[in-house]
Amino acid sequence: MSKVSGLQKPQGAPRLVALGISTDEVDPLLAFFAALPPQVTWAIVFTKPLSLVQLARLKEVLHKSGGPILEWLSTGMRLAPGRVYLPPRHACVELADEAFVLSPAPEGETKPMHLVDTFLLSLLGRDPARTAVVCLDRVPLDGVLGFQQLGEAGAPIFLRPRQGLARRKGQGVLEPGRMPAVLARAFEGETAEPDDSAALDRILGLLERTCHMEISAYKTDMLARRITRRMRLRRHDSFYDYAEALAADPAAVAELYDDLLIGVTGFYRDSEVIQTLRTKVLDPMVASCDGQKPLRIWVPACATGEEAYTLAIELAESFEAAGRAPNFRILASDLRQSSLDVASVGLYDVGAVETVPEVLRDKYFQRVGGQYAVRKSLRAHIVFSSHDALVDPPFLQLDLVSCRNLLIYLNPEPQARLLSMVLFGLRADGALLLGQSETLIRDQDALEVIDRGARLFRKRGDVQPRPVPLPEQDLPQGDPLKLQRPRLGIGLAHRDHVVLNGFDAVLRRYAPSSLLISAEGEVLGWFGAASVLVRKTDGASLRTVEDVVHDDLQIPITVALEKLREGPFETFVRVLKVELAGGAPGRVQLRFEALDTAGAGPLLLVAVTFGDGQTPVPTPQTAPEAEDALFLSRRVQELERDLRLTERTLQHVTERLEATGEELLASNQELQMANRALHRDNHGLNHSNAAIRAQAEDIGLYANGLEAVLDALGIGFVVVSAQGVIHRVSAQLAVRLNLASAPEGLDIARLGLGPDFDALPQVVQDVARSKRPAELSGEGPGGTLWLRVFPQIGPSPRDPQGDAGGDGVVLVFHWPRGP
Structure with missing residues (x-):
């Protein structure tokens, strides 16, 4: 509860929802108002003015639904239920005794963050059970102080998923379309987020952070079902217990991740659809192929490869029927590496190939013990690669995309994003195959139906591809010093630059003359006079001992690194003759010590002492050098033995690497081209959006000025x-x-x-x-x-x-x- 003193909290006051949204956001606004309960009795107050586009679309929604009444705020207007209040531009709005007070924004405080905070802080005198805040901004930057104080006072705060504001007590993270229903329960005194829901959110957040999986893209009910299944197999009774177990066991997280990824596939699944695809797409495609460039097919979410091999068989048969040599390439991608490993090997149990017609099974498979292996001639046409269809750039110049039963697991926005990527990658007149339970809800103007029953479509040649929306980057949350340890040397990138600059200043002033080297041989930093033993670098992000350190120091440092890797490490000293700048000879003492980094791997500290006439340095001795040479000799013998073993191992995989190396190189070039094209398109789109927003602002200012003149007259x-x-x-x-x-x-x-x-x-x-x-x-x-x-x-x-x-x-x- 709030500790604000001297404020009377009116009982029975209207329920108030303070709603904030940026002027470039439209869809979240419409989703929220479309989901409002019938005859809603809340007073909804916008914390910032709307753009002309937002206002027009909001009027449409309210008119169709018969929703709350829209009113412009003015001084003295009392808060009333069933109203939506709009603030004027550059006005400071406060609520006092359930009445609005408007005043000109103070000079220098016309930015939204000041005005939003002013309004939200004026709500601290209200009953928190009858006050809520909804933030529909993608990243909530305005009103953060108000959010925090209202949340501490007990008012519920609702944010969109993937927002950068750290979640606090009383805050719920929901899609805009779900917020009104949860708000209604909160106003009735029910818990907005039960403990079980909070535990489920914790599990999803753990998966997103650990496995780099875009959890918000997938439907929550599907995720909950699969998590429940794995939870019961693990013999846990609640999401809370399961979340605790996952937090302590990375292997269990990986196990759950494998369960969540869609892995249902099979040879000749829906055989009637495969036959329709063959007669209406593949055969005409092969007949029109010029023979110069291979046909290109993409199978996203390919799982263990059965779908990709089925398409390869049908294409090979189509080319053979046309009397032509097979000339096609299938790009099959998935997120789960274990599935890709199975697909790449192409070895399946007897039960898995039962659906393959016997003639084709004998032609394209060979029996290996109790299993069937795909013949090399067919495997050579397929490249299996790790690729996130929702995040990574799409493949280009595609003749066919087989995306079956992936869209049904995605929320509407990721569905639209994936379809945009598919359309962007398809050639004009390229074909798209969807699953039997999937229906196009957008981009219908860009596709024409080939066979509705088979969910088979063709991209229209007269439709230009839409720019592909790239996913937004998550903002870091929590304590920055816990997210990433400060790293010495180059690459110091952290939002708390004051702390990092302080670290650097302390090291420059107090660190001894020394080199800091990782166990992998990367020179992380150097201090004091040791800089004379370091060559100038070209700014590369990785600096090895061989590239950076003086030649005379490389052998003893290499010995020290080998000992560091073998462990345990004992501190030792070497004295060397070195050729300093200008060709002058000198003596250097090197002291090698291991630094413990608390689980992040050991580091090697090389303390350097020069014979400058003031600090005595022993005369170099030959015994340590002989010892180092003997150590390196033994190490070389061990490496030669390992090399011979490695050569024998490589013989077993050389054939596979030769077959797929060219394909992987081509795929990498295609990904780079796609990435450049996407960035160009999105760069242009950003410029267009900025121009549109500027025009909208100008029109709004003109309209407001015209209204003011008319009112004056x-x-x-x-x-x-x-x-x-x-x-x-x-x-x-x-x-x-x-x-x-x-x-x-x-x-x-x-x-x-x-x-x-x-x-x-x-x-x-x-x-x-x-x-x-x-x-x-x-x-x-x-x-x-x-x-x-x-x-x-x-x-x-x-x-x-x-x-x-x-x-x-x-x-x-x-x-x-x-x-």
């Missing part, structure tokens, strides 16, 4: 069709006539102007027909009104029923202004 207007249907009303006139909700689509007779204006509908029709202006005056809402009716030049806007309507009219209202 005491003028308002209404645009009406010839049938008397309202198309648009100026903002100040809507306020004066108490038209709180969007009046567009209403009949002019429902304006409620009073009996002096009962003839207005007939006057509208007369003016629309005769093209001659007319005048009316009388007592209306708020006092005397003068009204002139002008014919509109040009076509009238269509009314909501879709009737053309002929020419419309413009009603210009004028009311007397005060002194």
